[in-house]
Amino acid sequence: MPAVIEIKDLTKTYDNITAVNKLNLEIGESEIFGFLGPNGAGKTTAILMLLGLTEPTSGTVSICGFNATREPLQVKRITGYVPEKVGFYEDLTVHYNLLYTAWLNNIPEQQIEDRIKTALKTVGLPNAANRKVQQLSHGMKQRLAIADVLVKNPRIVILDEPTSGIDPEGVVQLLELIRKIAQEQGMTVILSSHQLPQVQRICTRVGILSKGKMIAEGPLDQLGRKAFGGSEFRVEVQVSEVTSIIIDAIKSISGVTSTEALGKDIIVNCERDLRPQIAKAVIDNNGQLIQMKIQSYSLEDIYLKYSGEV
Amino acid sequence: MRSMLTVFRKELSDDFTSLRFLILFGLVLLAGIFSVYIAANTISSNTTTEVSSFATNSASQFIFLQLFTISSESLSASFLTFITLFVPIVGIALGFDAINSERNAGTLSRLLSQPVYRDDVINGKFLAGVSTIAIMLISIVLLVAGIGLRIIGVPPSAEEVIRLIAFLGLGIVYGAFWLSISMLFSVLVRRIATSALASIAIWIFFYFFISIIASSIAGRIAPISDSSTTTEQLKYLAVNVDIMRISPVYLFQEASSVILSPDSRTLSELIQIQAQGLQAWMMPSPLSVAQSIIMVWPQIVTLIALTVISFAISYVKFMREEIRST
Numbered sequence: 001m002p003a004v005i006e007i008k009d010l011t012k013t014y015d016n017i018t019a020v021n022k023l024n025l026e027i028g029e030s031e032i033f034g035f036l037g038p039n040g041a042g043k044t045t046a047i048l049m050l051l052g053l054t055e056p057t058s059g060t061v062s063i064c065g066f067n068a069t070r071e072p073l074q075v076k077r078i079t080g081y082v083p084e085k086v087g088f089y090e091d092l093t094v095h096y097n098l099l100y101t102a103w104l105n106n107i108p109e110q111q112i113e114d115r116i117k118t119a120l121k122t123v124g125l126p127n128a129a130n131r132k133v134q135q136l137s138h139g140m141k142q143r144l145a146i147a148d149v150l151v152k153n154p155r156i157v158i159l160d161e162p163t164s165g166i167d168p169e170g171v172v173q174l175l176e177l178i179r180k181i182a183q184e185q186g187m188t189v190i191l192s193s194h195q196l197p198q199v200q201r202i203c204t205r206v207g208i209l210s211k212g213k214m215i216a217e218g219p220l221d222q223l224g225r226k227a228f229g230g231s232e233f234r235v236e237v238q239v240s241e242v243t244s245i246i247i248d249a250i251k252s253i254s255g256v257t258s259t260e261a262l263g264k265d266i267i268v269n270c271e272r273d274l275r276p277q278i279a280k281a282v283i284d285n286n287g288q289l290i291q292m293k294i295q296s297y298s299l300e301d302i303y304l305k306y307s308g309e310v
Numbered sequence: 311m312r313s314m315l316t317v318f319r320k321e322l323s324d325d326f327t328s329l330r331f332l333i334l335f336g337l338v339l340l341a342g343i344f345s346v347y348i349a350a351n352t353i354s355s356n357t358t359t360e361v362s363s364f365a366t367n368s369a370s371q372f373i374f375l376q377l378f379t380i381s382s383e384s385l386s387a388s389f390l391t392f393i394t395l396f397v398p399i400v401g402i403a404l405g406f407d408a409i410n411s412e413r414n415a416g417t418l419s420r421l422l423s424q425p426v427y428r429d430d431v432i433n434g435k436f437l438a439g440v441s442t443i444a445i446m447l448i449s450i451v452l453l454v455a456g457i458g459l460r461i462i463g464v465p466p467s468a469e470e471v472i473r474l475i476a477f478l479g480l481g482i483v484y485g486a487f488w489l490s491i492s493m494l495f496s497v498l499v500r501r502i503a504t505s506a507l508a509s510i511a512i513w514i515f516f517y518f519f520i521s522i523i524a525s526s527i528a529g530r531i532a533p534i535s536d537s538s539t540t541t542e543q544l545k546y547l548a549v550n551v552d553i554m555r556i557s558p559v560y561l562f563q564e565a566s567s568v569i570l571s572p573d574s575r576t577l578s579e580l581i582q583i584q585a586q587g588l589q590a591w592m593m594p595s596p597l598s599v600a601q602s603i604i605m606v607w608p609q610i611v612t613l614i615a616l617t618v619i620s621f622a623i624s625y626v627k628f629m630r631e632e633i634r635s636t
Contacts, residue, residue, distance in 0.1 A: 014632070051423055054632055073425045081423035087416025089324075103316045104424040148420070 004029050004156060004188050005050065010059035012045050012212075019045040021212040022059070027190065027205075032182050034203030035192040036303060042212040043192045044084065047158055050190075051081055064155060077105065080149030084161040086141065090134040094125070094144060097133060098151050105152040119150035123177060139170040146177065156188045157181075163198055171195075175202050200299040208306050216306045220299060225271075227305040234295050235268040237278055240288035242266060249281040264290075313426035317434025318441075325404060325442040334400050335446055341392040342454040349377045349388060350461035371596065372572050374466035375473060377458035378451075379570045389454060390570065393447075393481060394563055398513045400446065401488025404439040406506040408432075409496040409628060432628045436486075436493060436621060443485035447478055469572075472599050476569050483613050484562040488513065490620035497624045497631075516557040524553035561613050565606035572596035 005027040012020040020042040027033045037043050048054040050061050052072025061068035063075045088097045095116060102112045120126050123143040128136065136144065142162055149157055159178065163171045179202045182189045193199050199206055200220065207217040216223055239246065242261045250259055250266065255274050260267040268278060275292055282289045325331050353376050378389040409432070412418040422428060451474065459465060466474070491512055495505035528550035534542050554560040573596050597605070 053419070053422055073427070076423060076425040079423075081420070083416060083419045083423070085416040085419075087412075087418075087420060089417060090415070100316075100320055101424060103319075104313060104421070104426055106312065106425070145420075152424075 002029055003027060004064050005190075006060075006062040007046075007050070008060045008062075010046065010049060010061060011057045012042075012049060012054065013057045018212050020049070020056075023209075023212075023214055025207060025214065025217065027188060029188055030182065030186045031205060032179065032189045032191065032203050034199035034206035035190055035209065036194065036196065036199055036206050036299075037209035038194055041209040043209055044160055045212075046209070047081070047160055047190070047192060050158065051076060051079060077152075078155045080152055080154035080157045082142075082145040082149055082157070082159045082162050084164060086145040088133040088141065088144065088148075091132060093130055093132055094120070094136070095129040097144070098148060101148050101151050107152070115151050115153070116147075119147040122150055122181065123147040124173075139166045139174070142166060142170075142174060143177070146174075146181070150181070154187065156190070158190045158192070160192045161194070162191070163193070163195060171198060178202060196299040196303055206299065208303060210306075216302070220302070223302050223306075227302050233270050233273055235270060235275060235278055236293040236295075237266040237268060237282065238264055238290040238292070239266065239282055240264070240290060243285070243287065245285045246282055246287045249285045250278055253277045253281060311430075313424075314430040314434045314437070317426070317431055318438045321435050321438030322441055325438060330403050331400075331442065331446075334396070334403055335450075338392065338396045338400065338446070339450055339453065341387075341396065342389055342450050343457055345381065345387055345389040345392055346377050346454045346458045347461065349380050350458050352380055353377070353462050372467075372470060373462060373464045374455075374458070374470045375570050375572070377455070377462070378474075378477070379567065390563070390566055394484075394559060394566075395517070397443070397447070397481060397485045398488040398517070398559070400443060401439070401485045402492040402506070402509040402513060404442055405435075405489040405492030406496055406509050407502045408435045408439070408493050409624075410500055410502055410505055411496075413500065414502065428629055429625065432493075432497075432625055436489065439489040439493070440482065440486045443489065444478075444482045447481045447485065451478055469599060473569055473572070473602070476599065476603060477566055480562065480566055480569060480610060480613070483610070483617060484558065487558050487613055487617040487620065490617050490624065494620050494624040494627075497627045513559075516559045520554060520557040520560065524550050527553055555609075555612075558613055558616055561609040565609035565613070568602050568606045569599075572598075572602060 003026040005025070007023055007025040010020055010023040011018065023042075023046055035043050035046070045054065049056045050063065050068055052061075052068040052075050055069055064078055066074040066078075068075045089100075092100075098116045098119065099112065102115065107115060116129070117126075120129060123146050125140060125143055125147065128140065128144070133141065133144070145162070146159075157178075162178070163174055166174060175198055178189060178191065181187060191199060191203060203220075205217070205219050206223065208215050208223075216226070218226070237250075242264060247259055247261060247266060250256060250268055253270075253274055255271045255277075256268055257271065258269045268274070273294060275294055279289055279292060353373055381388040381391070409418070412421065418431075421431060455466070455474070488509075492505070492509040495508045496502075499505040499508065528546050531549045532542065532545040534546045538546070555564075603610070
């Protein structure tokens with residue numbers, strides 16, 4: 001997958017505070033990349049540098065071969081941005097707001113109406129064109145923000161906390177919409193969020209930013225394995241009595257990376273789903289198996305593990 | 311350039327459809343019509359008196375221009391007075407929330423993420439504001455001139471038309487100055503109410519308080535009394551006027567009264583006062599347009615310079631501003 005975004009040693013310092021510290025990252029075409037981090041981690045600053053809206057203190061950003069600092073106009077032409085606090089001209093209609101974006105992007109007059117119509121249809125607002133923006137709900141405005149990006153038909157879409165302030169049902173719909181657009185139109189999407197389940201839902205790869213530094217980056221399963229010593233799954237085994245014989249038997253199973261006894265529970269970290277082997281080990285060693293649960297590591301576990309190490 | 315024109319187009323449309331502008335436009339228009347009606351009646355009564363007198367006063371050569379400068383004895387509010395009063399308000403109304411409202415509403419980061427240079431935004435907004443002021447002034451002067459023409463029945467001479475055009479140009483620069491001041495505050499201050507209040511405070515200071523401050527300082531530097539000599543009075547007036555000239559309002563008043571009154575041969579108030587008494591006995595000798603403009607050239611250049619400086623500060627501040635999360 002060729003890289004459309006290449007970030008090298010990107011650093012931004014505001015009044016002796018380093019908001020972004022030597023960030024290195026490559027994002028491939030049609031990838032949905034999750035940019036994770038707590039508030040103040042430097043996500044938005046990094047995004048603004050990607051768009052050429054803020055000048056980096058050092059380092060470079062290349063978007064589809066264009067230098068974001070020296071060629072910001074070319075970068076902005078191929079990049080759509082939905083800021084965290086997206087704003088529209090509230091007293092103007094939805095149509096006029098999108099029309100303004102089309103004009104600013106120099107879209108040929110004969111294509112403008114088609115693009116607006118298609119964008120509104122894609123985000124599920126086909127009948128909102130003549131409504132004033134102030135009449136729309138927050139969720140509808142977020143959809144409009146995506147329509148606003150779609151009007152310019154970008155290669156890259158950057159969404160900064162796009163789901164903040166939306167109800168759970170709206171969040172699911174919006175995330176599905178983002179995934180659908182990325183798949184159908186082959187766009188590269190960067191989703192910045194601190195809502196881990198949302199990122200986990202649609203992102204193929206994530207980067208965890210903390211205090212301006214990228215502390216982990218890669219596909220979720222890889223990150224999980226890295227964080228938990230090669231384990232991807234966690235099996236919780238409940239037995240009537242935990243004995244050292246049972247624990248030793250479980251440990252000897254190929255693929256088990258670690259075990260931990262907690263009262264009547266044994267937590268088994270393993271590389272794959274080893275529930276049949278674990279059950280057999282318990283029974284063979286005269287243990288009474290009460291229940292067994294398997295779970296893969298959530299992004300939250302991974303995130304907490306990495307941020308705890310900083 | 312194209313992006314700037316796009317911003318300009320949108321801002322111009324916003325200005326002309328905004329309720330705030332329409333209200334102000336209506337107010338200025340009403341005040342203009344009222345003042346011209348008063349002026350036309352005053353001219354009509356004066357002309358009747360003058361026709362019976364022996365001399366053709368120079369003032370009668372420029373009757374049409376008097377529509378914009380004279381008022382009645384009971385109400386000293388000419389068209390020029392209203393323009394001096396209202397143009398700053400229009401300028402402020404168009405600019406006080408130009409940038410900070412975009413920033414607060416979150417539209418600025420969306421706008422700047424489009425393929426536009428940052429200066430296209432501020433230039434487009436300023437140009438739209440100046441154009442709005444220009445269109446407003448031109449249409450009001452034309453409307454008012456038409457009404458005045460109908461009442462007094464004397465068409466303007468070519469020179470009067472040129473002087474009116476020069477006055478319009480000056481009025482646009484005056485409006486542009488107030489627009490640039492309010493835009494400066496809209497860049498410097500995040501809160502819209504604060505930037506509006508700051509702009510209005512500047513206007514109040516220059517419109518109302520400057521004369522009090524000037525006469526107070528002049529009274530200390532060059533005190534006068536009932537028994538003062540002409541030299542002492544002249545010195546007092548010179549100091550007073552010098553201080554007043556820091557006010558763009560005074561600069562505009564001075565320049566526009568000279569442009570609209572061809573008989574004004576000096577900017578010295580004392581000489582003007584004395585000349586008024588002798589006017590009936592003086593040979594009519596109005597200045598040419600070029601001479602009038604040369605006389606107030608420093609005022610015009612200062613107004614332009616103040617506008618440029620004020621806008622330049624806004625421009626630099628806006629360009630250097632870091633775009634953060636909003």
